[in-house]
Amino acid sequence: MSSTIVVLPDQSTARIPKVNFITKENGILSWLLTGDHKRIAILYLISITFFFFIGGSLAGLIRLELLTPQSDLMATDTYNKVFTMHGIIMIFFFLVPSVPATLGNFLIPLMLGAKDLALPKINLLSWYLYMAAGILAIYTMATGGVDTGWTFTTPLSTHYVNTNVLTTGLAVFIAGFSSIFTGLNFIVTIHKMRCPGMTWFRMPLFVWAHYAASILMVLGTPVLAITIVLVALERTIGIGIFDPTKGGDPILFQHLFWFYSHPAVYIMILPGMGVISETISTFSRKRVFGYTAVAFSSVAIAVFGFFVWAHHMFIMGVSNYAVLVFSLLTMLVAVPSAIKIFNWTFTLYKGSITFETPMLYTFGFMGLFTIGGLTGVFLGASGTDIHLTETYFIVAHFHFVMVGGMLMAFLAGIHFWWPKMTGRMYPEKISQLAAVVTFIGFNFTFFPQFILGTLGMPRRYAAYPPEFQVLNVFSTAGASILGVGYLLPILYLTWSLKYGEIAGDNPWQATGLEWQIQSPPLTENFPITPIMDHEAYDYDWLEKKREKEVTLVG
Amino acid sequence: MSHISPVLWQFLVKWMTTFALFPPEASKIAPQMDALLFFMVLVSLVGLVIVILLVTTFSILYRRSRHPIAVQIEGSTLLEATWTIIPLGLFLIMFVWGALLYFRIYTPPANAMNIYVVGKQWMWKAEHPGGQHEINALHIPIGKPIQLTLISQDVFHSFSIPAFRVKREAIPGRYTTVWFEATTPGTYHLFCTQYCGTNHSAMIGDIVVLTPDGYKQWLAESTSGMSLAQNGERLFASLSCNACHNARPDARGPNLANVYGAKLALNGGGTVLVDEAYLRESILNPSQHITQGFAPIMPTYQGQISEDGVIALVEYIKNLKSDYRVEQTLNTTDLLPEGEGKAAPGSAAPAAASSKTARPETAPKGVVKP
Amino acid sequence: MSDSTRVAHGTADSLHTGGHEEHPAYLRHHFENVEQQADAAGFAMWLFLLTEVMFFGGMFTAYLIYRNWYYPAFVEASHQLNVVWGTLNTAVLITSSFTMAMGVWCAEVRKQAGLVLCLVLTFILGLAFLGIKTVEYKEKIEKHHVPGFHYSLKSFTNPQSDPEIYKEYHDKPLGVDMARHTEIYFSLYFAMTGMHALHMIIGIAILGFMIFRARAGAYTSGHVTFVENFGLYWHFVDIIWIFLFPLLYLISRHAN
């Protein structure tokens, strides 16, 4: 029995379908004015990759600076700007839109058997907003940058720095609306555009995860928007709402900011979880263990996610009672993630597992996300938070969840759906190598930071006491490996666009509706509206379908 | 071995010699914090190992070449309940344990010795009750609970002592407190952990833990001649606060003797407990709370007194144990004196002679320890 | 479960062409039928209003906190607002909401003339609201009650200096520190009413556009989605004001 499930058409005869959403129209305008969710997804994919590499190179600079205890590579000011821009670009221009705006945009209509998202124009608008915001952010970076940290803490951001706070704020504001429109579009689509037979509990878990994330986007992001507006007013005309000298309360800013920015981390991770549910099922040929539990855990995360924000403020002098409540709720929100992890693990049980690249990334995700999640509990428990918060422990925790979790999931998803998006396979061996390299590099980079944090090394330090150097050197060394791990996919995926093997409709023998149509799909996705007459991840249905096709051909 | 790469060699040696997983435990709370941390690490490791073991075993047992046909399983309510309830239980234990620790760290004991710390871009200024000032350093004795009353003059800062496992943000416009009791003499790191601008990473210092005798000696040689309260008294006079806040029957302001720790009845009902925060508030925003029987006539001193000045005044008023003459003429109702007996300055009665020279700016500078 | 029923009559690979019989011009290609399109648009509008609610939510939070902290300052500052103008404005906005609702009804029952009339009335009332707001803002500017621009405490530290307000409420003078906090009140006042006015301006612009389309009969041919959704928006703006009015104008009007 072969150790892979990949079934490709005979390469000598196989061709990419003449008519598909890429070849339908030509010319740059046909892309810039498209309403097609698949094309917009491609646009997003390109722009997001661009911002990822900007943010990544900034991260590289940070690691280089931290190679030595003194701030010798760059002045502290420059360093502050670098880590601020790294945070802003990675969070608002990569992590938040990464999976939803690319894979979600591309796949949700396909998975629901719809012709397009409910509001194609809004979808395109959200991309333009994203680009506008991104260009503005790059512009601020070029014209002196900003050094408030991505959290815009008042009164530092309002009264004590003279960098481009306003323009950066504007960029984040616009990016926020871009993600509001994406989320809004998804919710409407999921409610209104499902094909006949596609009941809620026949939807792929990928869609469930995006539904949960979209709720957070729609309800959370506006609060960030108004907060930024108030900061801008405070900075320009001094309205005094966040200014202690005028009787305002800077803690209020923290409340409003984190009301969005904590749910934001769920906006970032939930879609990744959706990807994992798909890959783990496909590569173990098994229905996801406890479908409903996984589906509802996504929603639970979305709901609880709104009630835990103040755990970012435990040492800032919020009231003891608030600390109790928020700490308790934080513990509760940790549970659904645990459920997901175990359900995924048991999806493997009695499966028939193969180890293509997406699966490798999935394993990477499960390991790293488990660590990231559990260390989150360290910070949610009010006592230990006192010692660990604002140190490298936070940095490590956040990167384990976001880079180790979200980015791994993103790469898993990109590899998994690459054949569907482009019609060609990526080269398997080198991509498996890339996955392993990424995993090793990641642990080298960020695991030492847990120890640094426990030892008390504060974050956002350009210079640090020499006894921390050794671990920092490890971390920097790991970062260089990680860099290679991220460069490889760019190279071979681009290569595969021309030289990759023809994938055919369903190389993975996956069950989702998106795999039952040609790849790359037609502009209208489904020539005839499909009818969902089976559960999600129903591999027996797939078998029967294939037998029928065989008999039809024979 | 060293001939291969001396650099690498040094590097390894350095690592071997300086390697540590936890900072030194130099305070009473530190072992308790570490106990919880170890418990959490243990739980996490167990959880992680379980996941990894399951994934690897399943991957080996059920790899396609060995187990070609997957067995479809809906799920198992029992199993799912297990891994919902067990983590929940563990997390709740951590929550309770953590909360207990949290309140221990942020609830100073009554007999704690109070040191004021002012954070400003980019340095820490500590003010001992005896009038000793120090910049980016803090000298403390072992075996005595120390309460820090923190405030920031500009942006958020955060006062972090990893060796003590304590950390507290210094917030503009508000006092925050934290306490600890050092156990082992030595010099430990002091970090500002809340990003505060350009020289954030330079806002560091030394916590010097001394033996009681060593501390006495240090106090003696670094005294500025005047206690904090005495500075406050000078300031009190120079701002002629005593024009209203005197013990006379016709005084326009409430008598401040023994006011600290009392419950004041306010105009328009309600009472308030007089603590440092309240004293500071009523100097800067006097109309916020008006003591019963008085008119809101006090001018605000916002922007006229530096945080150091306010601290001196607060410390002075705290220690104002006045003579009994004022007691009869107290305009404040039900005043129950319960100020703790701290190192009070010699004369406490407001000095009528106001030495105009003592502006807050020219308040006596403390000995700056490098 | 209408889905399951639909699945019942329709085997796995039967052609399903739901609602492709009639094709109105306004049916976008990716929708099955008009109902679906209308539903989707309406639902999207509601979600957008949700984001608006949260957007104002931040300011309401700030308002409530500072009102509790600096109550005296908020009371005296609110006395600076003219309750007559405020009430009048509320009435104007409610009426405009009413005409808008009537407009939607006209569109639904395809009365073109009525629709145009209602839209025009709404348009005018909207402008009237903004006009009154301008008058109020002008007053504040003259009294230097705009935060950040030579903000003056005179009316609060010395109420007699502001006779027409004083004879009405006989406010006691505030301490300087408390008087300073009136600036926060006015910050919130301008932030909230300004943000609200911005929504009004956008709404009025769309109204202008709609009036032209309506005269061309665009909304009385059965395709009322746009009018309905705009109605939702307009009513939402009305609701915001319904809360702003008591919170900002009516904190405590009885003379103390």
Add this chain to the structure above:
Amino acid sequence: MTDQHEMEESQHHVVSPMIYIIIGGSLLVLTGLTVFASFLELGIFNPIVALAIACVKAVLVVLFFMHVKYSSKLTKLTVFCGLFTFIALIGMTLMDYFSRAWGRW
């Protein structure tokens, strides 16, 4: 599932102008009422009354002008979600501010 109901109820229930007139009228009356109330000395109840009336007015607008009374469960649910999160934001934040005043343990 809420939205299947949507499918059936999507034919708009056309509200008669009479209802609009009644609602509009009562809104104006309530406005007068709230202004009147604010001139009374009700102590703590002044803000309560004002907000209560405002809520009633808002509910009227939402139910009738915005047709929620006649709309699908989904729309009702959506409105509820908005309200819920709004209250979460305000409530949880104020919870911190008020309990701060209670001081330490």
